[in-house]
Amino acid sequence: MAELTVVAARNAQPREKAYRIAAGKGLYLQVMPNGAKYWRQKYRFRDKSLMLAHGVFPEVSLAQARDARDDARRLLASGIDPSMQRKASKVAQQADVTNSLEAIAREWHELHKHEWSDTYAERIITAMERDIFPWLGNRAIGSIEPRDLLGRLQEIQRRGAKETAHRLRRWLSPVFRYAIIKGVAARDPAADLKGALQGIVKNNFPTITEPARIGELLRAIEGYAGTYVTRAALKLSPMLFMRPGELRFAEWSEFNLDKAEWSIPSLRMKRRKEQKANGEPHVIPLSSQAVEILQNLKPLSGAGRYLFPGERDAKRVISENTVNAALHRMGFKDEIVAHGFRHMASTALNEAGWDEDAIERQLAHKDKNKIRGTYNKAKYLAERRRMMQAWADYLDQLRDGKVKALFEAA
Structure with missing residues (x-):
């Protein structure tokens, strides 16, 4: 019998009942009454x-179809049932989907996201x-080698996102460790890449630390021609040196002007999610100058x-760019940004000899020693109150051109 040709297969017409056209070595084309044509292979096993x-x-x-037939015949020659082999492959493929990098990463993220802030x-x-997911997400997590991950992270670095590449390596490492615990991976390739990525040269936020130039900045703020709300934010930024977001979202309910205190709720502070929910507010002593600005703003x-x-929209706060844009318009572009006031104050206060722990607590930096942190809360509030008043007085001196005046811790 002549072998089936492509033309013959294409021209095969449906009949009242399904029929077969042999294609050699057990392969045949089954033609259905509705015109559908299926490749089938007959074989014997055991x-x-x-x-x-x-x-x-x-x-x-x-x-x-003939190639698939020949593959099946090779399996049979090796004592393997091709139907069972196909089922096993499908199970393995399904396992690859379930145990893909993306699936495991999302599972890990879901388990731990309650520990972090929503942001x-x-x-x-x-x-x-x-x-990561568009390139490696569908790969079985256990099949990913260090070179695979390195190639992807280096691509991220080449586009200039060096910090992102380093962060992703740090975030992926616990994902792989989680996969090891689940038994679907044997190693953590992200850990193997420690030191393999280009280093990061950390740039602090631009700031001004030279007293005469600080004085020029403060005089420019005093003469700022924009809205009083923006001018108040500009004046309070160096005076309180809080994170820009904490200042922008400040609410009147957080202030006690009679006690000269600003109490920022834990939920608004830069903390872990659990600490946000259970932490105490951050109390900021207000100088007399700060109280006066707030009284005029009220x-x-x-x-x-x-x-x-x-x-x-009064129901929303000024944008995150408001203070920075004002600084640019006043001629201080690239010299200082809103976040730079923190470094400005920290540098001057440390050089003047104020207690380092009091400065760190004012900056709301985390104290890793919980016992010392509790002790500091009581001990340093009075110290911080003196420090904040001295700092505000010093800023007034610089604004007035008394650049040689230094305030020192008593």
């Missing part, structure tokens, strides 16, 4: 007559979705929620 499907014609060509949790998964925004409401 004295049983069995059938193996190889797809639909013409999506699977004659040549491809931080979103930052982690967004970075992976953008820079008639403008005191009826609302926020100290610094937006111009278009």
